[in-house]
Amino acid sequence: xxxxxxxxxxxxxxxxxxxxxxxxxxxxxxxxxxxxxxxxxxxxxxxxxxxxxxxxxxxxxxxxxxxxxxxxxxxxxxxxxxxxxxxxxxxxxxxxxxxxxxxxxxxxxxxxxxxxxxxxxxxxxxxxxxxxxxxxxxxxxxxxxxxxxxxxx
Amino acid sequence: xxxxxxxxxxxxxxxxxxxxxxxxxxxxxxxxxxxxxxxxxxxxxxxxxxxxxxxxxxxxxxxxxxxxxxxxxxxxxxxxxxxxxxxxxxxxxxxxxxxxxxxxxxxxxxxxxxxxxxxxxxxxxxxxxxxxxxxxxxxxxxxxxxxxxxxxxxxxxxxxxxxxxxxxxxxxxxxxxxxxxxx
Numbered sequence: 165x166x167x168x169x170x171x172x173x174x175x176x177x178x179x180x181x182x183x184x185x186x187x188x189x190x191x192x193x194x195x196x197x198x199x200x201x202x203x204x205x206x207x208x209x210x211x212x213x214x215x216x217x218x219x220x221x222x223x224x225x226x227x228x229x230x231x232x233x234x235x236x237x238x239x240x241x242x243x244x245x246x247x248x249x250x251x252x253x254x255x256x257x258x259x260x261x262x263x264x265x266x267x268x269x270x271x272x273x274x275x276x277x278x279x280x281x282x283x284x285x286x287x288x289x290x291x292x293x294x295x296x297x298x299x300x301x302x303x304x305x306x307x308x309x310x311x312x313x314x315x316x317x
Numbered sequence: 318x319x320x321x322x323x324x325x326x327x328x329x330x331x332x333x334x335x336x337x338x339x340x341x342x343x344x345x346x347x348x349x350x351x352x353x354x355x356x357x358x359x360x361x362x363x364x365x366x367x368x369x370x371x372x373x374x375x376x377x378x379x380x381x382x383x384x385x386x387x388x389x390x391x392x393x394x395x396x397x398x399x400x401x402x403x404x405x406x407x408x409x410x411x412x413x414x415x416x417x418x419x420x421x422x423x424x425x426x427x428x429x430x431x432x433x434x435x436x437x438x439x440x441x442x443x444x445x446x447x448x449x450x451x452x453x454x455x456x457x458x459x460x461x462x463x464x465x466x467x468x469x470x471x472x473x474x475x476x477x478x479x480x481x482x483x484x485x486x487x488x489x490x491x492x493x494x495x496x497x498x499x500x
Contacts, residue, residue: 211451211453212454225444225452225453225454229448253351253448253449253450253451254351254451254453255451256351
């Protein structure tokens with residue numbers, strides 16, 4: 165048992181190591197800026213290698229955009245300004261958390277609406293009374309026949 | 318009433334099927350450019366073949382400017398190259414190059430080996446202007462009008478079909494627009 169546990173633990177460690185980040189080595193003056201950098205590159209999407217964020221992607225454009233994020237942070241820009249910078253050039257597409265707008269209503273509220281519809285359907289089904297059980301009883305003749313059959317057996 | 322309700326799952330299924338089927342033929346790489354209708358961003362970069370000459374957005378002269386993002390590392394740039402030569406020779410547009418994330422010597426050699434279709438090429442080794450333009454890779458081509466407004470962006474190589482279907486309508490549009498303004 166102990167062996168299995170350590171094997172699982174080992175494979176987990178290895179898989180985390182294999183999930184290597186990019187190879188940038190940006191130096192930050194303080195921890196807060198570093199944290200902001202990390203959350204920004206996680207939330208910004210790579211425009212070329214879609215389905216990856218800037219942090220995960222090794223494509224040249226992602227590296228450039230990480231450098232740009234770093235540069236903007238060093239200039240003392242706020243997170244909002246940096247996100248705006250990206251949106252202005254690459255469009256809303258780069259946001260993994262898109263802004264609420266006419267285009268994204270379905271994205272933001274669709275799931276909640278679907279859930280409500282589902283809940284409504286469940287309620288409707290539950291409220292429907294089960295069909296009345298029809299009491300079935302055997303007539304005297306049938307009762308006798310049944311007794312006969314059982315006895316013969 | 319109950320009969321209709323029974324068909325709702327089928328209807329939903331068909332609707333979902335239609336949406337997903339349509340998704341199959343869409344190109345996820347074709348993103349709407351955030352820059353259409355915006356002014357060409359300003360820049361200060363050297364000219365590819367004359368490292369001492371500084372270029373700015375003012376140097377992109379022409380009624381209809383095509384700015385083609387290219388690099389020697391880009392396979393499709395080679396593919397679209399003969400079409401660009403044709404386009405440049407037609408004289409209908411002013412074709413400029415943006416040499417994107419490349420080596421100056423390699424790029425100069427490339428232009429010598431093949432043929433230089435560009436009036437001039439901007440040298441952008443770090444992709445700075447590329448980021449300003451929202452470029453994700455090469456080749457990409459921008460159509461800029463005579464007021465310096467970006468009117469169209471094409472991602473991917475230009476060939477005969479793309480030129481006919483996408484660029485010519487835009488160019489004819491612009492030419493008509495100018496005629497209207499001039500008269």
